[in-house]
Amino acid sequence: xxxxxxxxxxxxxxxxVMKARLPKETYKExxxxxxxxxxxxxxxxxxxxxxxxxxxxxxGATHYTHWFQPMTGVTAEKHDSFISPDRDGNIIMxxxxxxxxxxEPDASxxxxxxxxxxxxxxxxxxxxxTSYAFIKDGVLCIPTAFCSYGGEALDKxxxxxxxxxxxxEQAMRILKLFGNTTAKxxxxxxxxxxxxxxxxxxxxxxxxxxxxxxxTLFGARPPKGQEMEDHYFGAIKPxxxxxMKELNDELWKLGVLAKTEHNEVAPSQHELAPIFATTNIxxxxxxxxxxxxxxxxxxxxxxxxxxEKPFAGVNGSGKHNNWSLSTDTGVNLLExxxxxYDNAQFLLFLSAVIKAVDDYQDLLRISAAxxxxxxxxxxxxxxxxxxxxxxxxxxxxxxDAIEKDTxxxxxxxxxxxxxxxxxxxxxxxxTDRNRTSPFAFTGNKFEFRMVGSSMSIxxxxxxxxxxxxxxxxxxxxxxxxxxxFTESLHDLIKSTIVEHKRIIxxxxxxxxxxxxxxEKRGLLNLKSTPECLPYMIKDKNVKLFKDFKVFSETELKAxxxxxxxxxxxxxxxxxxxxxxxxxxxxxxxxxxxxxEIAKTADRKAKLSIDSTYELTRLKKLSxxxxxxxxxxxxxxxxxxxxxxxxxxxxxxxYHDVVFKKMQELRAVVDRAEMLMPSxxxxxxxxxxxLFGVR
Ligand code: ADP
Ligand code: MG
Numbered sequence: 001x002x003x004x005x006x007x008x009x010x011x012x013x014x015x016x017v018m019k020a021r022l023p024k025e026t027y028k029e030x031x032x033x034x035x036x037x038x039x040x041x042x043x044x045x046x047x048x049x050x051x052x053x054x055x056x057x058x059x060g061a062t063h064y065t066h067w068f069q070p071m072t073g074v075t076a077e078k079h080d081s082f083i084s085p086d087r088d089g090n091i092i093m094x095x096x097x098x099x100x101x102x103x104e105p106d107a108s109x110x111x112x113x114x115x116x117x118x119x120x121x122x123x124x125x126x127x128x129x130t131s132y133a134f135i136k137d138g139v140l141c142i143p144t145a146f147c148s149y150g151g152e153a154l155d156k157x158x159x160x161x162x163x164x165x166x167x168x169e170q171a172m173r174i175l176k177l178f179g180n181t182t183a184k185x186x187x188x189x190x191x192x193x194x195x196x197x198x199x200x201x202x203x204x205x206x207x208x209x210x211x212x213x214x215x216t217l218f219g220a221r222p223p224k225g226q227e228m229e230d231h232y233f234g235a236i237k238p239x240x241x242x243x244m245k246e247l248n249d250e251l252w253k254l255g256v257l258a259k260t261e262h263n264e265v266a267p268s269q270h271e272l273a274p275i276f277a278t279t280n281i282x283x284x285x286x287x288x289x290x291x292x293x294x295x296x297x298x299x300x301x302x303x304x305x306x307x308e309k310p311f312a313g314v315n316g317s318g319k320h321n322n323w324s325l326s327t328d329t330g331v332n333l334l335e336x337x338x339x340x341y342d343n344a345q346f347l348l349f350l351s352a353v354i355k356a357v358d359d360y361q362d363l364l365r366i367s368a369a370x371x372x373x374x375x376x377x378x379x380x381x382x383x384x385x386x387x388x389x390x391x392x393x394x395x396x397x398x399x400d401a402i403e404k405d406t407x408x409x410x411x412x413x414x415x416x417x418x419x420x421x422x423x424x425x426x427x428x429x430x431t432d433r434n435r436t437s438p439f440a441f442t443g444n445k446f447e448f449r450m451v452g453s454s455m456s457i458x459x460x461x462x463x464x465x466x467x468x469x470x471x472x473x474x475x476x477x478x479x480x481x482x483x484x485f486t487e488s489l490h491d492l493i494k495s496t497i498v499e500h501k502r503i504i505x506x507x508x509x510x511x512x513x514x515x516x517x518x519e520k521r522g523l524l525n526l527k528s529t530p531e532c533l534p535y536m537i538k539d540k541n542v543k544l545f546k547d548f549k550v551f552s553e554t555e556l557k558a559x560x561x562x563x564x565x566x567x568x569x570x571x572x573x574x575x576x577x578x579x580x581x582x583x584x585x586x587x588x589x590x591x592x593x594x595x596e597i598a599k600t601a602d603r604k605a606k607l608s609i610d611s612t613y614e615l616t617r618l619k620k621l622s623x624x625x626x627x628x629x630x631x632x633x634x635x636x637x638x639x640x641x642x643x644x645x646x647x648x649x650x651x652x653x654y655h656d657v658v659f660k661k662m663q664e665l666r667a668v669v670d671r672a673e674m675l676m677p678s679x680x681x682x683x684x685x686x687x688x689x690l691f692g693v694r
Contacts, residue, residue, distance in 0.1 A: 008255065011135040011136070012253075012254060012255040018051075030129060034130050042101075045098070046097035061138050062138055065077040065080065071155065071562050072110065073156075074290075077141065105146075124146075126145050130161070131281050145158040152555050156458035167469040168185055170476060175345075186325055187325065187328070188279045188464070188465055189278060189325065192322070192457050193271055193320040194272050195264055196271070197304070197317065199268060200302060200693055201297075201298070210310070212574075216311055218666055221312075222685065225267070225314050226265055235263075240263075240270065251292055254285075254288055258274050265314075268692075276324075305317075308373045317454075318449060319457060321460050323445060323446050334349055344486075348475060352468050354497075354504065357439055359467065359500075360467040360544065363535070363541055363544075364464070368460060378526070383509055384436070385525055387503070387524070388518065389446075390504075390505065390506055391506060395441060402490075418490040469548055536559070541556075564648060564650070568647070575635055582665065583632060586669055587628060620675060628668050634664075634665075635658070
């Protein structure tokens, strides 16, 4: 039997493979490219490409692809085989440095938000040596960034790498001020916990809504949902266990550090958490994880649903983006230290995050905005659409003491002074477990819980990295000029707390009281995607991304357009799917059933038998049938009448008019479903779907 240690990373062209297969000099050059961002010259690239190809072919690969992450949110690949004809009419396997470093996929069919109109239609992909190449389904996949010929980012990786560079530069300035001479770089780290649903394939195949939109557009509540709270961390069913095992095996081969798996709150909902990695790699790995989750499900006659809200009335799925930053020497900068000095550094980084979340709460909200995630954020589900920071009582007390120049605990008599006093160690367990907070400090990292389960984590991390880089820059600007470092540090942390404490909230995020309180504090509550997107291009946000060279104004506006389009298209597809289901399946099945019971009622009447049942059902269902007809026609009219001048207005129309009509239509259909015999209803029910895996 193969052991895990043998399997792990066996399909990855990782450091040890490179060390073993590359000439020493080339290996060093590649390391420099990975660690310091140095460009690899073409000779070295040729050597790497050849070694990669040999390794890939030995491991069964026949093709290669530049693997990239366009704005669709999923990954893209176009396979080319290694084969090349020789003079004798045979083939040889070839792969050049040029092919490794640069590719030219046809960019014209990927979302560009108008960038294509302004610039060249063509785009190119460029090798990202910081993320290892790997073999998937017999194809050597080379992680790449995707840009237009003008250099505009057309993907999610390019800005992510830029944002990592931005925060690296600013964090290094801070570390220098603290006298750190050993660290060469600071990288952000991410561990994304991925939630998903598993349902039987044969039931999925019967639901057009799941097939076309990833979520159920209709479905009456089952008698049992998640109210018994018996699924969370419950025993895992053998079929699901088998799925998880294969999933882990596949992910391990690809070097993904899949670590924890458990049942989630809703029936048939599960979670997988990896061990954290550098943000860029964590993002690549999360994309791979989602892909493999879907693929492996097929082997078990299951379907993996990654939608944020596949079922109304039960919990939706999110992705908890655990985020921190650490030095290349392995120091986690959000880990409280043992000495007053270490603690001062910790508190400074902590303040930087608090300030960033407050200053850019709109951007963080946007980074988790999508039609699917609107069902969670701001829809009485976890977490709320209001961004706030949870610190836990102990840390909050410390910040309070700093702010008010008091001692941090009753036992202490002295004023809390940064750089002078030790802050108490807080047991990790007390720092977390506020599941309602969108942004929680959990001992040595922050957990951003707004991201949707199907989304790429790139946006969230681009935003976090850049916003925190901005705080750090402001801090460094002040501290570098200061005469008394400790004194300035104290003042800086204190003033940051005073200025930004409105974002700190340690209570229950679901409470209506909190929403009222948040409004008083001046925090934003952007409930829907069309409502929050315009904030993306506000001057302060354009300036942020421009200053840190993460997005040019043009790139940002293009992204704004793409997000709006995505939103409108998603709702449109859902609306059209609804009308299709109602017209082709739901109304005809009700009609057929009404015909049958009318006939029975007739016959019964002739025999003078009581037909209360038939007549009552006839009446109720006929009324619902009329309501459904009215609902679907009204939805169709709404769709036909769209005539908005801008993408923003159009998205608002989809939200305010179309989506509202969809909900109205669903309500009457769900009522009809409850009255119809299960033998006649055209679709598997919520009960079937949610409890169907045994
Ligand atoms: P839980 O939240 O269930 O208590 P952990 O705190 O151990 O579990 O980890 C949750 C996730 O956070 C995991 O994916 C883990 O790898 C990740 N994580 C832990 N430390 C860090 C860190 N320093 N940076 C980023 N992610 C981290
Ligand atoms: Mg967690």
